[in-house]
Amino acid sequence: MEDTISKNRFPDKVRLMATNPDIQENMDLFVKLLSSNQKWIYAYILSMIPNYNDADDLMQETSSIMWKKFNDFQPGTDFVKWGIKIAHYQILNFCRKKSKSPLHFNSDTIEILQDTCENVVMEFNTRQEALRNCFNKLSSDDQGLLQVHYYQSTPVKVIAHQFGQTVQNIYQKLTRIECALLNCIRHMLAAEQ
């Protein structure tokens, strides 16, 4: 099943049909690299800018710039690191624009986060596998709530309506489930080492 997030992150220009075979080959390589590595770049962006809408936009901008500068990329080198470097500049520009927003990190915080972020992002695959195993340990109802919230992208307000519960109750439930998952993932990763 095609990942909906992936589908939306490709810059529009990438979708244009290339008439030049060299350009086509370049495009194919870019698409292949971006498809398989974008989640790390997106995770980095979302860590700095914890807002799905903003992170989606920044990912789109970053992808566009990566495509424009793809000739500068050396095949065989670290595509994710290269992408994160480009994303970082977009993030800094974004922070400048949002410097007065009380719902975005300031640039000092971004600097502090950046030091830790790259290392954690590289754990993505192992964390994903651990998450899958931990998720399977949840009760059906806990799984169902996460499924509705993430798989169906349903806001908590609507979930609360759906079950005739308060929004606070649902937030409380989500907090407990997600803390449990985080603890489980940690234990699982620690056990593997």
Added chain:
Amino acid sequence: MDKMNPKSYEAVRILVRHMDGSSTPEDFQRLESLVRTDPEARRVYFEYIMMAVCMREKKIFTSRQLHDESRRSFDPDLWATLLEEEKNAPVVQLQKTPPPAPVPVPHDHKHTARQINKLSLAAAILSAAALIFIIAYTNVTSLRTIEPVAEVIDTYNAVWQDASQAPRKGSVLYNTDPRQKLLSGLVKVRFNTGAEVIIEGPAFYACKAPDQMTLSRGKAFAHIPLSASGFMINTPASKIIDLGTEFGVEIDDQGNSLVQMYKGKASLIWGRRGNNLQNLTLTENNAAKVTAATSRLETIAYDETAFVRKFDSKQNLSWRGQSLSLADLVGGGNGLTGGSPDTGIRWDNGRFASLDDYYPDRTAAGPTGFIPVRQSPFIEGVFIPNGSNGPIAVADRDTILWDAPVSDGRVCYNVHNSGTLIRNGVKHIQKFDGRLCGTPENPVISMHANAAITFNLEEIRRFYGNAPLTAFTAFCGYSETVLKYAGEKTMADFYVLVDGQERFARADMTPYEQPCPIDIKLAPTDRHLTLITTRGDGDHTSFDWCLFAQPKLHFDK
């Protein structure tokens, strides 16, 4: 399993709300303080973000989990039990810290409406952002205070079981009002959240809350703007929650729910209390049925005209999505009703007039320039096509020019919707393709060369709830009766323009030819449709009894 330390727990608590768009500036400041100053909270912050990305990537949800019928999920009883556990769970002590000094900065973050950006919109269209849930459980009633929840906007031929309690236009509806029984006709209700619902009788319904109604029987067509997302329609065996779409729902005699999507893409989750829920994606222009007895869902044929989507009692208008007649517009109507027969538009002042009041039956030099029609928003105006002095205007306020062929600028009768022609005081009914013209079965626009009329597609779309016009169809040709009266060769040119661009051209058509079909696709941004007749390859316009027969505008053709 070790419990999380209090600061890390607090970071997760804030993140859950923030990523859902519900955090306050104070919450976020606290989160920022935690990730800056506490390495463990910072670490948990990153781990949370990774986890959220994984879950949004959806790869942890296997298809077996999504469709496993042997496992119970979404059971409200279990939810109630789990929430009880929640209430009795040990409290996590959060370390109290002094609140940060308030920083007076302006902010424009709004929690009340979701920000729409191009990517979110694309995701909404492509995935589950326009969402409908159907889940099966019965309502739990509870004591409520009396509050107004909606208002009746209009009624049309409404007949109520209890006439003394019948709501009228302008009536305020309260959450404690008894169930309404509409025996026939239509009622339009606007809820305080902005949701609008057209209910078609026979129907039993109740307005329970600003964002909720019940429908026990009958049809409801709902237009739910994004600001009213979360609006709910409860039916005997199901519940429908909308997130900003247009849909119709019908409850039949057996209590089965039929749902039809007009706009948006829906993920349907259905099932029954005690059993698992399944899901299906219902896309625009598709329909599904939930059988009450078995709680099974099946896709059914989509019926464009199944629901009344607009009505107006003043205009005697009830629209189910059917096509519009341009002949009715020429008579001063709205495309469905209200157009007077045997009516046209005067060349001298652009006003509607019956043929009895105005019928210039001699060719004469016609007016120059574009003649606006102020009496109808749907007709931009009329004009005489003559390119002798260069390109001519085909619309009023817009400078849309057309490179018209040269003509003699002469005009005979006005543009009208009658089948009747008058010649030397003698009337006869035109015929087209073997049928009499100007009847309900064969509406026409009569346009003796040289003549042109421009319709305003933008206003037409607006009137019909901004539903997209997708095509214009008609047949062009001569009235067959000209062969009886005309003793000489005659020919004419027919054109159809969209925003001044030729989309159809038929030159030198004669009365001996079969009607020529016209089928023009329309785009959502097209604004003007112009029909034109001019003289053909001859030097006169005598007997150019030209017709556009069955001229129609289509929605979703």
